[in-house]
Amino acid sequence: MPKAAQNLKAEISKSSPAPLLPADSEGSALSIRLKQYFKPQDIELVFEGYRYADKAHEGVVRKTGEPYITHPVSVACILADLHMDVPTILAALLHDVVEDTSITTLDIKEKFGLQVAELVDGVTKLDKIEFQSASEAQAENFRKMLLAMSQDVRVILVKLADRLHNMQTLEAMRPEKQRLIAKETLDIYAPIANRLGLNSVYQALEDLSFQYLHPMRYSAISKAVMAARGNRKEVISKVLESIQHQLKVFHVDAEVTGREKHLYSIYRKMTRQATPFSQVYDIYGFRVIVKDLPGCYLALGALHALYKPIPSKFKDYIAIPKANGYQSLHTTLLGPFGTPIEVQIRSAEMHNIADAGVAAHWLYKSSDAQLTVLQQQTHQWLQRLLDIQNESSDSLDFLEHLKIDLFPDEVYVFTPKGSILALPKRATAVDFAYAVHSDIGNSCVAVRINHELAPLRTELKNGDHVEIITGSLAKPNPAWLNYVVTGRARAHIRHFLKSQRSSEAAQIGERLLNQALRALHVDPKQISDENWLKLMRDYGVITKSEILSEIGLGKRQNVMVAHQLVATTDGHLEKHTKLPAKALDTITVRGTEGMAVMFAPCCHPIPGDPILGFINKDKGLVIHTHDCPSVRKFKLDPDKWLDVEWEPENTRLFKTNLNLTVANQPGMLAKIAAGIADAGSNIDSVSVEEADGSAYANLYFTVQVKNRVHLADLMRGLRKIPDVVRINRTKGNISTKATANKASA
Structure with missing residues (x-):
């Protein structure tokens, strides 16, 4: 069995890596790793990249006091433990040269090829672009990195290795900077590592973040685990021997090892369940690794015959794998003295995938179908990121949707055709609809859960059979945003509502602008495309509808825009003096403008009531009754209100x-x-x-x-x-x- 995953675990378990010799020296850490699986010519190409990076960073020292080159070499070592390919190792060595030196992406492309240049560019931060806030800069960095990752997942593997080494050497930073980086790592990078199945990296990032965010709690739990390890040594030894003997009796060829829960996982369980450390019994468990899939279930039967299982504590992740490709049988047994014992049973191949996740594609070069399924699942998740990117109007939206989409806990439900769909915990029928297809989500009107009609806001449970009912005239409801949990659903709903609001606001804006033009005795039809193009250039917008939308939402004054449009004509318009009086005075309200027209809740106007309209910034046109107390203060200022009337034919309520x-x-x-x-x-x-x-x-x-x-x-x-x-x-x-x-x- 390949030892790369074990090497990775050993490497990242260190709080700080050992000093590294020059990468091309005979006994260096990187050389030792590369010789395990690279050809001599590939190793020489990597050393060429090392020399290039070493020269670029010459004279630069890290905050730890080490030469800067030790950082990219350490990142390359972590990726070499995953047996990543030559372009990825080169990208690891070169990942900071564009950001920190005068070398450009084009220089890297000419020297090492397009593939390496694209990987480096995907990892590089956007420090040279000015942002309005630090949070916006952070969000845009994630957006760029994750979009690059959607084209090539190796980008995030390099970034995760980079973040892991930075966390291992974080003690050199100021305390406030430590907490900031640790929080970012816990919120974004650790969940991404988990989502990609990189279990060892995920656990190391969580523990390191925990160490800097809550140093006293980290120290206390660490000492308690050490003490428990000694106190339970006799019980653990006895259970280990019993399991090994029982498996031999059942002729199951297996490797049995101890498995210790990582510190942040213990802390999370203690806080979530309000449990003291003394009552957390699954700190130390066991892992049984067998040869093949049938051996997993045979081993399970053997262990259930040895110790009584706890029925509610059994999970079959082989039949229904986690979304990140993880497969294993989890069972909790009542061991000696009534102590609960958690056991994981998996095949050697499942174990490799559990540690390396999506990187297993490069690590083992296996043609097994399970890896293909894992790659497909990863591709689907990356495709969802692209969908969210397309529907999100800005970087902060994208980051919010990404965080929502990184839920570690999942429920598994069935489609009408019997396929299994993984969704975040607390996902609703609307989340399911958008997970199937955006068109299904946009047009869903009802749902059958386990063949019975249920509300769309119903939270789904494991094993539910879900069927969405759609309508040809249906459209997303703003209320859905109150209960959807997936980033994909939230992004699609917001995009639809913004588009609808923008379209409706543009219609209102056009009517307001036409009113202002007629007040200037100008026929709106006489405004040429050239006039509009000049105004669009002046305003710095791309389309005419953007200007109309801003008028409808109260962000621009219709009278001002009308004057500027007339001014751009250089006196070539004929003035009209015989325009209908109604066109000069009123705006017709149809009652169907939904997102762009708001009927004031203070007076609830209905057709037949005399009404006034107010353009409110960001709310659009707000309609009040004439006698509404809220409008009294505005009546003295005619610039703040306009006369409106009802459309004779109204169908809505x-x-x-x-x-x-x-x-x-x-x-x-x-x-x-x-x-x-x-x-x-x-x-x-x-x-x-x-x-x-x-x-x-x-x-x-x-x-x-x-x-x-x-x-x-x-x-x-x-x-x-x-x-x-x-x-x-x-x-x-x-x-x-x-x-x-x-x-x-």
């Missing part, structure tokens, strides 16, 4: 509030609800004033109506119900009515 005083009798609420339904209206919400022993009660409804006529019909119908004493339309939020009335009483 609008919210309005009703206050009913009724006899305090059983069944009244049901009678009123039935009356509202009979009038063709919907109940959006209802609240009841707290009973105070009175013979009457106040009910507050938010109902949906088409217009004032519909509302009048509804109110007439409700007055006919016996014991309805009074009914009137109210303004404001009904959720506060009962409280306010009670206080005033």
Whole structure:
């Protein structure tokens, strides 16, 4: 069995690497590693890269006091333990020369080829670009690196090795810098290593981050583990002998080793379960490595015959592998003295993949189908990153979606065709829909879970059979953002809503601009493409719709844009004086503008109400009733409001509030609800004033109506119900009515 994964584990277990001799000397750490699997000509090419990097970094010293070249050589050693190919080792040696020296990516391409240059470029930070904030710079660095990784996964392998060595030598940094780097490592780099199946790198990054973020806790748990190792030595030795003997009895050829849980994993379990260290029994477990897959289940049967298994503590990751390709059988047994014993059972090949993950493609050059599946899963995850990138408008959005997508815990559900889909814990039916395809997500209207209809917000559980029902006219709902957990779903929903809002805002903006142009006695049709192009250049935008959108969202004044458009015509427009008066005064509200038009919750305007419109920055056009108290202060400033009117034909429903005083009798609420339904209206919400022993009660409804006529019909119908004493339309939020009335009483 190849020893590369074991070498890697030994290398990264050191808090700081041993001093390295020059890379091309006979006994150097890098030379020893490369001779295990490289041809002499490949080794010479790597040494040429070493000499190139050594010259570039000549005279530069790290904060640790060592020559700078020791860092890229250490990174190359970590990757050599993974048996990575020549371009990756060269990229490791050269990964800092573009960032820290005058050498360019083009220089590397001419010297070592395009492949190495692209790997180095993918790892290189964007320090030479100015950003508005440190968080934006960090986000853009991740974005660039991960997009390069989506083209070639070796980019992230180099970056992870780079981060691992930086963490091993972090003691030279200032304490605040240590914590900052450790937090970034724990939030992003360790989860990526886990997602790619690089188990040893993942555990080392977590432990090192833990050491610098919580040094006292790290020290306490470390000492406790050392003490427990000694205290439990006799029990561990007895269990190890029993397992080895039992496997021989069942004729299972296996290698049995001890496995110690890494420190951050222990700490995470203690904090998550509020458990003291003395009650964490699976600190030390066992790993059984057999020859092939049938041997895994044979070994499982042998161990279950030896010690009683705990039923709730068995997981079969062979039948259903983790998303990062990890396969193993996990079982917890009740050992001697009732002590729980955790055992992992896997084949040699599964063990190699568990340690090397996606790097196993280079490490073992195996043609086994399982590696192909692993590569496909990795490709799908990288493709999701590309999808998120395409849907995210900026770097901070992308980083937020990435963090969401790096959930370590997963649930496994079945598609209607029987395929298994891995989703993050707490994923909902909407997350599932977007995981299948973005079009399915955008058009989903309902879901069947285990053949029964369920709400779209339902959280999925392991083994659920999920079927999405779509509608041709359906579209994403903004409320979905409250419960989706995957970055892919969140990115697609936000992209759709932003696009829809931008489109609707552009329509409103065009109508506002046309109004302003007509007020200047200019026909909007006379504004030529040349005029628009000049204005777009002046504003620094690419499309006309961007300007219209900004007008609709209140970010630009329609009158100002109109004046600038007219000014660009150099007097070539004919002025019109006989324009319809309506065009000069009003904007028509159709009621279907959804994202770009907001109906004020303070007065709930409905068609038929006299209305005013206010352009609010970032909210677009906000519609109020004429008598709304909120608009009184704006009426004195005509620049802040504009006259609007309803489109004669409206099909949508609008919210309005009703206050009913009724006899305090059983069944009244049901009678009123039935009356509202009979009038063709919907109940959006209802609240009841707290009973105070009175013979009457106040009910507050938010109902949906088409217009004032519909509302009048509804109110007439409700007055006919016996014991309805009074009914009137109210303004404001009904959720506060009962409280306010009670206080005033």
